[in-house]
Structure formats: C-alpha cells, structure tokens
Amino acid sequence: MxxxxxxxxxxxxxxxxxxxxxxxxxxxxxxxxxxxxxxxxxxxxxxxxxxxxxxxxxxxxxxxxxxxxxxxxxxxxxxxxxxxxxxxxxxxxxxxxxxxxxxxxxxxxxxxxxxxxxxxxxxxxxxxxxxxxxxxxxxxxxxxxxxxxxxxxxxxxxxxxxxxxxEDTELRFPAKAVAVGGSVVVADTAHHRVVRLGGDGETVLAAYGTGERGRQDGVAATFSEPSAVAVLPEAVAARVGYDLVVADTVNHLLRGVDSATGEVTTVAGTGEPWRNGPTSGKATEVDLSSPWDLTWWEPAGGVVVAMAGNHTLGLFDPVAEQVSRFAGTTVEGLKDGPKEEAFFAQTSGLAATPERLWLVDAETSALRYLDTAGAVHTVVGKGLFDFGHRDGDAAEALFEHPLGVTALADGSVVVADTYNGALRRYDPATGQVSTVATGIAEPSGAVVVDGELLVVASAAHRLERTAVAVQEVVGEARQVVRPTTAIAAGAFTLDVVFSPPPGQKQDDRFGPSTRLEVTSSPPELLVSGAGESTDLRRELVISDAVGSGVLHVVAQAASCDTDDAEHGACHLTRQDWGVPVEVGAGGLARLALVLGGLDDQA
The missing domain is CATH 3.40.30.10 (Glutaredoxin)
Structure with missing residues (x-):
C-alpha cells in the first residue's frame, strides 16, 4: 500500500x-x-x-x-x-x-x-x-x-x-512426433493427449489420455500440454514395463506409457517446477522444469531431457529410476565449453546420433551439439537478442526461435525454424546452412517415416509431407526491439528489490533467504562484481571499453508465513533477467530490478 x-x-x-x-x-x-x-x-x-x-x-x-x-x-x-x-x-x-x-x-x-x-x-x-x-x-x-x-x-x-x-480439428497445436515402426506418435499438446498415427500421418490408430487437462495415471490418464515423446530401447522397455516416455510439460513430469495396454505411470518429477533444491536423486522426488523434448542417447545411458524451464539438460535413467542434471547451470545464455559450465537458453529440441546430441536453444535461436567427451559447441547462434533468416556459412547463418531438430541419415540435420515458418538444413561436411522449405505454420519438429520427412506444422494442427527444394535465403540480421538501458561506466550499483507481501517475512533461521548471481555477455563488460552472493545488492564496476552487452541476473528470495511462526509455509520466488545495456556518459549509476514489492528509491 x-x-x-x-x-x-x-x-x-x-x-x-x-x-x-x-x-x-x-x-x-x-x-x-x-x-x-x-x-x-x-x-x-x-x-x-x-x-x-x-x-x-x-x-x-x-x-x-x-x-x-x-x-x-x-x-x-x-x-x-x-x-x-x-x-x-x-x-x-x-x-x-x-x-x-x-x-x-x-x-x-x-x-x-x-x-x-x-x-x-x-x-x-x-x-x-x-x-x-x-x-x-x-x-x-x-x-x-x-x-x-x-x-x-x-x-x-x-x-x-x-x-x-x-476450431474442431483432430490434432490441436501438436508439438513433436517420433517414429515407431511404420507409425508416428505425436504429442497432441492442446488436446492434452498423445496420439499414434498411421504412416500417412493422418489416420488415428490409438490415443493415450482422455483429452482433459490433468495428471491422473492409469488407462484413463490425463496430461497437461505434453510436448514430446521418446521411444525406449526394447531391452530397457522390457525391464521397466513401458516403452514410451512423455514430456508432460505443464505438469513438470515425465510419464511412462505402455503402448500395448495404454497404461500411463508417472516416472519422474514431483509436479512442482524446479526453482531450488536437489537436482539429482530418486526420479519421482526431484522437481523438473517444463520438460520440452527428450530422447534416448546411448552415450549418456539414458533419456536426455530438455528442461526448457530452467535452461538445463537433465538425464533420466528409467532402470535405476534416477534423475540427474546432465548439463547447464540454470543461467540463460550462450556459452560453450564443458557441459557442466555451459549456458543454455530454453532448449526445445533434441536429436541423438552416436557421436553427437544435437539441440536447438529457442531463446538464442541457436543450433548446438554436445559431443561424447562432454563439451558443448555452437554451430549457429549469436545471443539472446539476435535472430533472422539467413543461409550460407554457419558462422553467419541466423534462425528465429527454432523448436525442433531432426538428424538425417546423411549426417546432416534439419532444424524446425519455427518463427521463420521454415525448415533449414545444416550440413557438417560443408558447414553450410540452407533453407529447404518455407510457408509452414510454426513447424515445431520433424520425423523421418519410411524415408519421407513429415513436419509437425503446429499452428496448422497437422503433420505435413513437405516438398524439399533447396534454396538460399540471404535475409537481414535482426535484433529484439526491446529498449536498452543506458548505464555509466565505472562504479555501478545493482539492486534487486524484494519486500515480503502482507503476512510474510524473510526467514534466515536456516541460512540466507536470498541469492543473487550476476554475469555478463561479453564477460569483459564487468570489470568486477560477477559471481554469486546472498545479498540482493551488488556493487559492480562497468568497463568503459565495452560499448554494449547484456547483464545476466538471477535472483531468488524466500519468504515465510508469519501467522504460524513455527510451521508457516515458505515460498520461493525466482527471476532471470537478461538486461541489454549501452555504456556511456550520462547513463544510470544504479539499476533496480524489482523481484517483488516497490522500489522505494524510484
């Protein structure tokens, strides 16, 4: 008030x-x-x-x-x-x-x-x-x-x-598809179910889920906006009693489906989104965060999960019934290197080959891969605010918010370049990116069935056979139109503002209730002040040699109910900011980011 x-x-x-x-x-x-x-x-x-x-x-x-x-x-x-x-x-x-x-x-x-x-x-x-x-x-x-x-x-x-x-359609905003023999299994996202289609991509052979939003197990199961399906190896499926794993995205769960009986079981996740806490352990006791895609990758020995919600990759071992963090730090960005230190940005598509795990990061419009030695490499992508539709050499190519990637038999990959309405092909042998189809309504994935490419045209509510005709698009490089913040070089104060709401207080009885992590792109933007702390105020020093960049800020705060001092529930809030900044004379010497409450100094 x-x-x-x-x-x-x-x-x-x-x-x-x-x-x-x-x-x-x-x-x-x-x-x-x-x-x-x-x-x-x-x-x-x-x-x-x-x-x-x-x-x-x-x-x-x-x-x-x-x-x-x-x-x-x-x-x-x-x-x-x-x-x-x-x-x-x-x-x-x-x-x-x-x-x-x-x-x-x-x-x-x-x-x-x-x-x-x-x-x-x-x-x-x-x-x-x-x-x-x-x-x-x-x-x-x-x-x-x-x-x-x-x-x-x-x-x-x-x-x-x-x-x-x-509109009444058989599929509604389908997300991903996977081939199972001569059929196709599709995540029918807005209908809250999983559907098996014939090889024509149209004939419905079976459906798993009632079509109602929910999280009920059993034959009359319910899902909430499932996004993807993975097929387990036959030997693994025989041991665990299910052959399909579904990314039940809004429920923050993985669900196992026995496609022969239609029985659905919850195999990973608690139903709560991960914000803090354990990242490994018994699969049904670890929080997940919007699993968006998943695939069995033999070098990892399990199902790799694109945790779009916290910018990491998870690993699910169905035999051991364990979940662990496989790659990423939860910082949103584009950083290569050892998988434990890499930054991802809403990974939304995966494709496995024996040598590489291909992935697309939607928020950095990037195509990347993880090698068997555990290193992350970027092929296409420049950062959180750069996108476009440009073919040619991969170092200069641009996508716009891709959601899917598919490995082809010749060693190349096809990217579902969602916001460009296009399919794009990257050939590792030549290092070139080309456009192979356009005019698709928000493609979110593709699958090879009997040698043909079926594309999930999500906004058209169907799978489409797409004529592949290689062309070269030399489009403009674009940037997000979001306004930049002018800041001054030198001493600079970053304040994350947080005030507990009525009836709550910050509770430090069991340790600090807040956390702040600050990094930058490029790293040289910050002369000092990067890193983690428990104080929501951070004194930074901004370089005068870097004209622009992005401040990456991750903050969280816990506040607890005061109406029951001993047993009051605690609530964790969290936000990741990527603040585009321009450095120059007359810029701000203090930046306030409001996590919760009002900035008294505003």
Whole structure:
C-alpha cells in the first residue's frame, strides 16, 4: 500500500478475449487489476499463466487479469500468431496486443514476465518479476480487497473476458512426433493427449489420455500440454514395463506409457517446477522444469531431457529410476565449453546420433551439439537478442526461435525454424546452412517415416509431407526491439528489490533467504562484481571499453508465513533477467530490478 503511483493507460493495437470490445484503464475502475506482461516465446511467462489460474478463480468476482503481450521476436508481433498462442496456452483473460511495447515502456518493465497490481482507484500497489508469486499475490490482492471494501471503492461482479470457440480439428497445436515402426506418435499438446498415427500421418490408430487437462495415471490418464515423446530401447522397455516416455510439460513430469495396454505411470518429477533444491536423486522426488523434448542417447545411458524451464539438460535413467542434471547451470545464455559450465537458453529440441546430441536453444535461436567427451559447441547462434533468416556459412547463418531438430541419415540435420515458418538444413561436411522449405505454420519438429520427412506444422494442427527444394535465403540480421538501458561506466550499483507481501517475512533461521548471481555477455563488460552472493545488492564496476552487452541476473528470495511462526509455509520466488545495456556518459549509476514489492528509491 506504500506507493501512490498512478497506473498508466493501456495502449496497444487491439484486444483479444473481449468479444471485440476495446478497453481502457478506466473500464477496470472498482476492480483489482493484475497486469501480466508476457510474450509467448518465454517459458517463464507460460509458468506464470499456470500459476495465475487458481488465483484468478479464487478472486473471480473482484480481480481482472489483463495479459499485456509485448513481443520479443518479430513473429510474435503478428496478430494471428498471438491469437493462436492465446488459444494454444489456454489464456482465460483479456489480452492487450502491445506490439510496439508502448504499455511495456509506460510501466518501465525490464523483464518477461512482470506482474503489476493496480488497485480499484487506479494506483500501482505491487510489482513482481519472474515466477513463484502466487501466494504473494493472494496476500496482496486480499489486502487490497479488504482496504477498498471498507472504503466502498470495490465493485464485485464479472469481468470483461469473453471466450472464443476453437476450431474442431483432430490434432490441436501438436508439438513433436517420433517414429515407431511404420507409425508416428505425436504429442497432441492442446488436446492434452498423445496420439499414434498411421504412416500417412493422418489416420488415428490409438490415443493415450482422455483429452482433459490433468495428471491422473492409469488407462484413463490425463496430461497437461505434453510436448514430446521418446521411444525406449526394447531391452530397457522390457525391464521397466513401458516403452514410451512423455514430456508432460505443464505438469513438470515425465510419464511412462505402455503402448500395448495404454497404461500411463508417472516416472519422474514431483509436479512442482524446479526453482531450488536437489537436482539429482530418486526420479519421482526431484522437481523438473517444463520438460520440452527428450530422447534416448546411448552415450549418456539414458533419456536426455530438455528442461526448457530452467535452461538445463537433465538425464533420466528409467532402470535405476534416477534423475540427474546432465548439463547447464540454470543461467540463460550462450556459452560453450564443458557441459557442466555451459549456458543454455530454453532448449526445445533434441536429436541423438552416436557421436553427437544435437539441440536447438529457442531463446538464442541457436543450433548446438554436445559431443561424447562432454563439451558443448555452437554451430549457429549469436545471443539472446539476435535472430533472422539467413543461409550460407554457419558462422553467419541466423534462425528465429527454432523448436525442433531432426538428424538425417546423411549426417546432416534439419532444424524446425519455427518463427521463420521454415525448415533449414545444416550440413557438417560443408558447414553450410540452407533453407529447404518455407510457408509452414510454426513447424515445431520433424520425423523421418519410411524415408519421407513429415513436419509437425503446429499452428496448422497437422503433420505435413513437405516438398524439399533447396534454396538460399540471404535475409537481414535482426535484433529484439526491446529498449536498452543506458548505464555509466565505472562504479555501478545493482539492486534487486524484494519486500515480503502482507503476512510474510524473510526467514534466515536456516541460512540466507536470498541469492543473487550476476554475469555478463561479453564477460569483459564487468570489470568486477560477477559471481554469486546472498545479498540482493551488488556493487559492480562497468568497463568503459565495452560499448554494449547484456547483464545476466538471477535472483531468488524466500519468504515465510508469519501467522504460524513455527510451521508457516515458505515460498520461493525466482527471476532471470537478461538486461541489454549501452555504456556511456550520462547513463544510470544504479539499476533496480524489482523481484517483488516497490522500489522505494524510484
């Protein structure tokens, strides 16, 4: 309740989920307004969508959530692509289309996702970045409701959400496919099931899952937005009693499927997203984080899992029933080297060969591979803010948010270049990238069946046989339009702002309740101050010899309920920032990133 900052007007290209109504800030007077700044490429934003569902239900008569969609990639600025994403991810509140980041800048947002609570009189009362804020939001909203009910400024009743009717198709936003004999098994994501199709890619032979969102095991199983399926080697399947492993993405689980009986069992994950804590141990006792793809890789002796949610690779051993971290540090970025030190960025596609584990990192638009010696190499990709559609030498080639990669028999790989609507081929023998097909509606994967390439055209809701015609595209290099932050060289203060919500406090009884990790790209941007600490304030020294770069900041904080001092629950919030900066005279000497609360020095 400390701040009395008037909320800015909501300005954009138009609105979705309102039945055509064009809304303004004044239309929400009398309601608690929750602004969710998101973009549909961002895995943390997708986590928040799911975290908000129970909060929205609990406060349904007083709270209106508005998703402010401020795109990162060019494709996300397309109105049709946004409408598809709103359906794909089950968004059940109004969405403001903000392609020019007008409202983003009016609220001084620095990261996806950011949440802003506006009271019934139109004042900003709480800001939070990242995920894990559900309990804090309950307390903040509850306090706002109490205050404004007493003042008589709270109005109860329905909000302006108007649902749209999705088209009836056999598949809905399928994500990945895998060949099983002469058939194809597909993750039918928006239908919350897994489907076996004939070799034609159309005829449904079997379905696993009822089609309802959930996490029930058994023959009448339920999934929540499954994204991928892996096939176990026959000898392994015989030992464990299931032959398919499903990346049950929104449930943060791996599920085993006996394709002969249809029996589904949970084989890894707790159902909670990983934010801190163990990264190895008994598979069903270790948190996972949005498993997006998975594949058996013989050199690893198990199923490698693309943990898109925390920018790592996991390893699942189905025989030992163990999970471990296989590669990555949880820092989002593009850094090669030993797999334990490498940075990944929302790895979303995997393809295994005996010598290499190929992968695509969606957020850095990168094609990379892991060799059998445990080293990570980048073939295509320049960083978090660089993308495009450019063929030729791999060192200069560009993708835009690729989600899939497929190994071909000739040693080359095909990349599902999702936001370019294209299939791209990389040939390690020549080091060249070429475009082999265009005009595909958000391809998210491909599979070879009987010598033919079937492409998962996710936004067209089908698998397609694509004519392969090699062409060369020499497109422009592009960068994310997100505004940079001007900072000064020399002594520089980084403040991560965090205030526990009403009814909670930071609890240091069992050690520090906060953690801060700071790195930069390039590393030379920071003369000093990189590394980890438990203090949310960090004194940095910025180089005057590096004109621009990215500050990578990972922060987390735990706060505990005060209504039960001995047994009160604790809640962990976490956010990864990649802040593009320009260094020069007149720039800021202090940067505040709000993890939760309000910046008193603003």
């Amino acid at each position: 400390r701040g009395r900052v008037r909320a800015a007007e909501l300005v954009g290209r138009g609105w979705l989920n309102t039945g055509g109504a064009q809304l303004r800030l004044g239309d929400f007077r009398g309601k608690v307004l929750l602004l969710d700044f998101w973009t549909f490429c961002c895995i943390n934003c997708l986590h928040v969508l799911d975290e908000l569902r129970p909060v929205e239900e609990e406060f349904s008569d007083v709270l209106v959530t508005v998703g402010v969609h401020s795109p990162k990639f060019r494709h996300e600025a397309d109105a049709g692509a946004l409408a598809a994403a709103v359906e794909r991810y089950g968004v059940r509140h109004p969405v403001l289309d903000d392609p020019e980041l007008t409202t983003w800048q009016a609220y001084a947002v620095k990261a996806w996702p950011t949440l802003v609570v506006v009271d019934p009189e139109g004042y900003v009362v709480h800001i939070a970045a990242g995920e894990g804020h559900a309990e804090a939001l309950r307390r903040v909203i509850g306090e706002v409701v109490r205050v404004h009910e007493e003042k008589g400024t709270l109005h109860r009743g329905d909000g302006p959400y108007v649902p749209s009717a999705p």
